Amino acid sequence: MTDFAFACTGVRADPYAMGPTLVFRLRVTASPPARVHAMALRCQIRIEPARRGYAEAEAEALTDLFGDRSRWGSSLNPMQFAQVQVMVPAFTGEVETDVAVHCTYDMDIASTRYFHALQDGEVPLLMLFSGTAFTGEGGFRVEPVPWDREAGCRMPVKTWREMVEQHFPGSGWIRLPRDTMDALLAYRSRRALPSWQETVETLMSAAGERTT
Template identity: 75%
Template sequence: MTEFTFRCTGVRADAYAAGPTLVFRLRITASDETPVHALALRCQIRIEPARRGYDPAEADGLTDLFGERSRWGSTLHPVQFAQVPLMVPGFTGETETDLVVPCTYDMDVAATRYFHALFAGEVPLLLLFSGTAFTGAAGFRVEPVPWDREAAFRMPVKVWQEMVDQHFPGCGWIRLPAATLDTLLAYRSRRALPSWEATVEELLDTAGERTAP
């Protein structure tokens, strides 16, 4: 059976994608110079939060995910980031390819809240691979790629920040139920407020929760 090894050599934000997208560069090696006709892969990407440190401000931002810092010994579990398919064309020995990962800035998603809480440093990721390999020098074989194939990678936080800034410069967004949105729209109309920003700012002022810029 052909043995495959995977290594992530870099990551970049796709500046030309329609939505927030990260592109991971993968190096794939097949044992014994076996000709590989194609690889049909499934890639699961997990955040491993226990593999880095956090300053006090970052820890405050992660309270919603992991609780108070005193509890992190039992709550700092891996966070699912993405699961994407990947078709790799034929090669012999070794090849490099791009793994395209569409992202979201939805703050209801745990991975997004994690990224948002970080200011600098690196994000410890684990890429897990499985799938099917089509191989053979003289003939055609179908082989499994088992789930124990993995690659650790530390993604710079600035890459995530650059990706978000490309699509939401200086902004963010939240998802609300339709009934809540209708109520906010009615409030905005009654007050003749010019924008959603002005609407939220007035509500924060009324609640005494406005933060100075």
């Protein structure tokens, strides 16, 4: 049986993607050096929030996810970030390939709220692997990629922010029910407000909230 090992050697924001996309650079090693014709790989990526420290402002922003800091001993649990499939090309011994992960800036998604709350440092991620490898010299042998294969990754927070800024420069967005959106659109039309920003600021001003 071939022994497969994985390591994440880096992560970057894809500047040419149609939507927010992170690209993880993955090194795959087959030991002893074996011919791998192809590998159909499943990759689950988890956030491991307990593996880093948090400033007070970050802890406050994470309250809705994990509760008060006094509860973090039991509430700071791993979170699912992404699950992708990757076709690794033919190689002998070792190869590096890209794992593209399409992301969202929907603040209703727990992972997005987590990333948004962080000010600097790194995001502790864990990549979990399984799948099927086609190996052999002069023929094919089908081998499983064991379920216990994994690789840690420390993604800089600035990489996430760079990706978001490429697609949502200086802004963010929220998702609303259709009837609420229709009511907001009618409110904006009645008052001839030129933008959604002015619409929200007008509503906040009417509610006695300060806007900047």
